[in-house]
Each structure stands twice: as C-alpha cells, then as structure tokens.
Amino acid sequence: MTISASLKKRLKYFNVDISFSCAEENMLVMIGPSGGGKTTIIRMLAGLTMPDEGRILFGDEVWFDAASRINLEPQKRRLGYVFQDYTLFPHLNLFENAAFAASDKKEVGELFELFKIGHLKKRKPHMVSGGERQRCAICQALARHPRLLLLDEPFSALDVITRRGLREELKSLKGSLSCPIIYVTHDINEALFLADEIMPVVEGKNDDGWMQRTISRQSEEGSPTRGAREPRLALVY
Amino acid sequence: MDYLALYVTLKLALITTILLMIIAAPVAYLLAYYRFPGKSLLEALVYLPMALPPTVIGFYLIIVMSPKGFVGRIWETFTGGSLLFTFLGITIASIIYSIPFAVQPMKAAFSKIDRRLLEASYVLGLSKRATFLRVIIPNSLSGIAAAAVLVFLHSIGAFGVLLMVGGSIPGETKVASIAIYEAVETMNYSAAGMIALSFIPISYAFLLLINRLNEDSRT
Numbered sequence: 097m098t099i100s101a102s103l104k105k106r107l108k109y110f111n112v113d114i115s116f117s118c119a120e121e122n123m124l125v126m127i128g129p130s131g132g133g134k135t136t137i138i139r140m141l142a143g144l145t146m147p148d149e150g151r152i153l154f155g156d157e158v159w160f161d162a163a164s165r166i167n168l169e170p171q172k173r174r175l176g177y178v179f180q181d182y183t184l185f186p187h188l189n190l191f192e193n194a195a196f197a198a199s200d201k202k203e204v205g206e207l208f209e210l211f212k213i214g215h216l217k218k219r220k221p222h223m224v225s226g227g228e229r230q231r232c233a234i235c236q237a238l239a240r241h242p243r244l245l246l247l248d249e250p251f252s253a254l255d256v257i258t259r260r261g262l263r264e265e266l267k268s269l270k271g272s273l274s275c276p277i278i279y280v281t282h283d284i285n286e287a288l289f290l291a292d293e294i295m296p297v298v299e300g301k302n303d304d305g306w307m308q309r310t311i312s313r314q315s316e317e318g319s320p321t322r323g324a325r326e327p328r329l330a331l332v333y
Numbered sequence: 334m335d336y337l338a339l340y341v342t343l344k345l346a347l348i349t350t351i352l353l354m355i356i357a358a359p360v361a362y363l364l365a366y367y368r369f370p371g372k373s374l375l376e377a378l379v380y381l382p383m384a385l386p387p388t389v390i391g392f393y394l395i396i397v398m399s400p401k402g403f404v405g406r407i408w409e410t411f412t413g414g415s416l417l418f419t420f421l422g423i424t425i426a427s428i429i430y431s432i433p434f435a436v437q438p439m440k441a442a443f444s445k446i447d448r449r450l451l452e453a454s455y456v457l458g459l460s461k462r463a464t465f466l467r468v469i470i471p472n473s474l475s476g477i478a479a480a481a482v483l484v485f486l487h488s489i490g491a492f493g494v495l496l497m498v499g500g501s502i503p504g505e506t507k508v509a510s511i512a513i514y515e516a517v518e519t520m521n522y523s524a525a526g527m528i529a530l531s532f533i534p535i536s537y538a539f540l541l542l543i544n545r546l547n548e549d550s551r552t
Contacts, residue, residue, distance in 0.1 A: 144452050170455040183453040187471045196467075197457035240457060 097155040099244050099276050103140050104149040105300075112136055112147075112300035118276040118293070125279045125291035127307070133300035134280045135180065138248050141278065142177050143170035154243065175244040176237030181253055182229045184221040190232045191217035198239035207235040211265070227258035234266075238273075245277045252281070263289060284310065334527040337504050338512035345420070345495075345508060346488035349427040353484050354477065356428070357435035362465060364436065365443035383433035391497030394426050398498065423499035423506050430494045434483040442476020443469055475546045482543050486536060 100117035112133045118124040126134050139145040141152060143159070146167060152160040159168045184193045190213065195204045208214045211231040216224055221232070230250050237245060247266075251259040267290055270277065281287055284307065287294050296306035364376055382390055398405045398416040408416050416422040446469055454464040470477070492510040499506030501515060509528050516525035 142456055144456070170452070171458045171460060173456075174458065175456065177453070177456045179449060179453065181449075183447070183449045185450060185453075185468060185472070196454075197459065236457070 097243060097276070099141070099152070099154050099278075101137075101141060101152040102150045103137060103147045103152070105136065105140065105145070105147045107133065107136065107300065110299040112140075114297065114300065114302055116295055116302070118278055120274055120276050122292045123270055123277040123279055123290055124293050124295060125281060125287040126295050126297050127281055127284065127287045128297040128303070130282055132298050134282075134297050135248055136300075137297065138177075138246050138278065138280055141244070142175060142246060143168060143173050173244070174240070174242060175246060176240060176242030177246045178230070178233045178237050178248065178250045180249045182221065182226070182233065184229055184232060184236070186221055189218050189220055190224065190228075193221065194232055194235040194239050196236060199241065200239075204235065204239050207238055210269075211235055225258075227254050227262060230254065230262065242275055244275055245273065247277065247279045249280050249282070251286075252283075266290065334531075335509070335512045335516075335524065338507050338509045339528065339531060341420075341504065341507060342489050342509040345424060345427055346485050348424055349431060349488045350481050350485045352424075353428050353431055353435045354481055357432065357439055357480065358470075358477075361436050361439035361443055362469070365440045379436050380433045382430055387430065387491070387493035388497060390430060391426065391494040394429065394494070394498050398422055398425070417498060418500045418502060418506060420499075420505050423495045423508070426494045426498040427488050427491055430491055431484045431487045434487050435480045438476050438480040438483060439473070442473035442479075445476075446472050475549045479543055479546045482539050482546070486539050489532070489535070 098117055098119045100115075102115035103112060105112040110133070114133075114137060116124065126137065128134055136145060140147050140160070147160060147162065149162045150160070151158065151162070154173070157168075158164075158166050159173055160166060184190070185196065188196065191204065191208065194207065195201050198204050205214070205217075208217060211234065213224075213228050213231050213235070216228055216232075221229055224232075230253075234247075234250070251262050254262070263286060270290075279290060287307075294307065296303050298306050360379060364372070364379070395417065396402050398408075400406065400409050400415055405416055408414070416425070450468055450472070451464055454468045455461075459467060489508075490510065491508070492514070495506065495508055496511055496514075499508075501507040501511050507515075509532070513525045513528050516522070516528070
C-alpha cells in the first residue's frame with residue numbers, strides 16, 4: 097500500500113503546502129530545520145491535526161478529504177507513531193506499555209528480545225534510560241502491526257552513541273517491515289544513512305535545494321575545525 | 334452515646350462519596366479537556382454550592398423537593414412518598430452540597446496529565462472512553478483519592494443543609510452534627526461531648542491521608 101498526501105494548513109508564521117507519497121517497504125525521510133512544519137505534517141497523517149485543505153490516501157482508502165469532508169479518526173488509521181519525546185504510559189511497566197494495543201502478547205516478548213530490552217519488561221518507564229524508553233516505544237508501535245509507521249525524531253533526545261546504535265538497528269529492521277515508513281529528522285547524516293528517499297521541508301514546503309545549501313554552508317564555514325565541531329559529520333564525509 | 338446518629342453520618346458520607354465520585358468524574362473530564370461556549374458559566378455553577386451559605390442551598394432544595402416542587406412532584410407520582418425528611422432526601426442534599434469538592438481536585442488531576450499521552454492512546458486505537466478508563470483514571474488516582482477524602486470529610490460535617498431538608502428523625506436523617514446540636518440545646522453536654530470527641534480521630538486520620546496523597550502526587 098502506498099500513502100499519498102497533499103496537505104495545506106495555515107500556521108502562525110507560514111503555511112504548510114506540500115505533496116508527497118511513500119510506497120510500501122520504502123522509507124521517506126522528511127528533513128529540515130526545527131520549526132519547519134515537519135511534526136505538523138506527521139500529525140496530519142496520524143489524524144491528530146486537521147489539514148485545512150487536501151487529501152490523504154492510503155491505497156484506495158481515503159483517510160482525509162477536505163472536499164468531501166472525510167476525516168478518519170486516528171483510532172481507525174491503524175498506524176504506528178513514535179513521538180519525538182517519550183510518551184510511554186507512566187503507570188505501566190515497559191511490557192504492559194508495548195502490549196497496550198498489541199493483538200498478540202507473545203509477539204511483544206519477541207520484539208523485546210529483538211530490541212534487547214527483554215530484561216527490562218517489569219521496569220516502569222522512569223526507571224530506564226532514554227534509549228531503552230525509545231526502544232520500547234518502537235516495540236509498542238510495531239506490536240500493533242501498523243499499516244504505516246511514523247517516526248518523529250525518535251532518537252533526537254539521545255546521546256550520540258546510543259543514537260547511532262539505534263539508527264543501525266532501525267536500518268536493519270527496515271528490511272523486515274512491509275509498511276511505508278516516514279521518518280522525521282533535522283540531522284542530515286541520519287537522513288543519508290536511513291533514507292530511500294529524502295524530502296527536505298522548509299517552512300512547510302518542499303525545498304529540494306535545502307540539503308545542498310546546508311552542506312555547502314557547513315563546509316565553507318569551518319574547514320579545519322569542522323571535525324571537532326561536528327564530529328558526526330566528519331564521520332560520514 | 335448516640336451511636337445511631339454516628340451510623341447515619343458515616344453511612345451518608347460513604348454513600349455520598351461513592352455516588353459523587355461517579356457523578357463528578359465525567360463533569361471533571363468535560364471541564365478539563367473540552368472547550369465549549371458557556372463553559373465558564375457551567376464551571377461557576379458547579380462550584381456555586383461552595384460559595385453559598387448552606388441554609389440557602391437547603392432552602393432551595395426544600396423548594397424543589399417539596400411535594401409542590403419540580404423534583405418532589407415527579408417523585409410523588411412515581412413512589413407516592415415525599416423526598417423531604419428521608420434518608421434519600423439528605424443524600425441528594427449532601428451530594429449537591431459537596432459537588433465542588435469532588436469536581437475541583439479531579440479536574441486538577443485530569444488537567445495535569447500530558448496531552449500527548451492521550452494522543453498516543455488514540456493513535457494506538459483506543460476510543461476516548463477507553464482512554465479515559467485506561468490512561469486518565471490510572472494516572473490520576475491520587476487526585477481522585479484526594480477528592481474522595483475531601484468529600485467524605487465535608488459530608489460528615491454537613492449540618493444546615495441536612496437539618497433543613499431532613500429535619501432530625503433518629504435513624505433516618507438525624508446525623509451526628511445534628512445530634513450534637515440537639516444535645517447542647519437540651520444542656521446535655523456530656524452526650525454532645527462524646528459525639529464531638531469521636532469526630533476528632535476520624536477527621537485527623539483523613540487529613541493525614543490527604544497530606545500523604547498530595548505528597549505522592551508531587552513526586
């Protein structure tokens with residue numbers, strides 16, 4: 097199934113006006129500066145924010161259509177959404193969190209093993225590290241057999257080492273998932289590492305030149321000290 | 334000692350607390366999460382019993398519950414009896430008298446819950462009702478418990494409202510606070526003293542419980 101969307105929404109400082117699609121087994125990475133409307137776009141896909149105009153189609157299922165006033169509830173879209181920061185339920189332990197909406201509890205155990213958090217099942221979210229919480233959030237999203245996976249800067253609050261590890265795990269997981277994946281980040285390395293397709297979003301619009309401009313600006317600015325200032329960039333280039 | 338009056342008091346407070354928790358939860362949910370025209374008017378109306386003198390509440394309840402009043406008339410057509418001077422009558426009075434003390438802490442507890450948790454629950458497929466039961470309630474237990482304790486304490490202290498609506502029928506509407514008042518009226522200070530004394534440990538224990546719950550919710 098392919099997700100395709102064309103969305104318009106007026107925001108306070110700019111308007112979102114964007115069209116894109118993402119096929120199954122494909123990862124579309126949405127990249128751009130913070131505050132550029134990426135999260136708003138993801139929220140519109142999830143049904144948490146209503147676009148002013150446009151349509152969202154999943155295969156031949158209409159999720160949103162402004163013209164015919166269709167707006168499918170988030171509950172019925174059956175998607176996985178890993179939020180920017182930890183939104184695990186604080187009253188449940190990690191296993192209960194991941195099994196919250198799972199159809200098959202046994203599978204949750206397998207996912208926990210896959211993400212190496214099997215020994216933390218009984219811990220509450222505040223008792224584990226940020227990386228472990230995000231691993232659990234991914235398990236929670238996958239346990240529901242999502243038809244579409246949305247990842248909104250899932251690793252941005254983590255330290256570099258943890259982040260790199262998780263990034264690699266996600267990349268290897270990607271092959272075994274058949275749904276379309278949309279991944280939001282402001283980190284160019286992450287985008288280059290993970291993406292099948294990259295869509296730069298600046299002030300709510302697709303801006304294909306953004307990556308090029310950003311990379312050349314960075315290399316102009318500090319040639320000898322770049323490695324020290326941006327160690328992750330130096331690792332890639 | 335007037336054990337019967339103490340029994341009526343505790344029974345009334347317990348029933349009021351249980352019923353009010355069930356009634357107040359949806360009201361608190363509405364006030365915490367929804368914006369609608371006239372919301373501030375509704376909210377003020379819910380809190381009004383806190384701002385009115387108990388005798389004023391009692392007066393209007395008499396008007397409404399009397400056989401000629403709106404509620405009293407309906408009640409009489411269906412049951413043939415009167416609401417005034419019955420246990421049911423003072424239960425209704427007690428519930429209305431304590432509504433603000435149930436709604437306010439519950440609303441505060443509900444509003445404290447991170448909105449994103451609710452969104453996460455919706456995305457995971459849970460309806461609003463299921464989210465209320467599986468996410469909101471378990472994450473505001475200490476607020477709900479605080480509301481229950483406040484309502485219980487407020488109900489055992491009710492006097493004016495109950496006297497007006499229920500009078501003083503032993504075993505039916507004569508609660509401990511009315512028993513104390515009557516004992517003093519008849520100069521029976523030792524009887525009044527016994528009942529009064531029994532309130533102190535009950536209230537003190539519940540206050541300790543509230544403090545404990547507040548500390549829990551802060552951590």
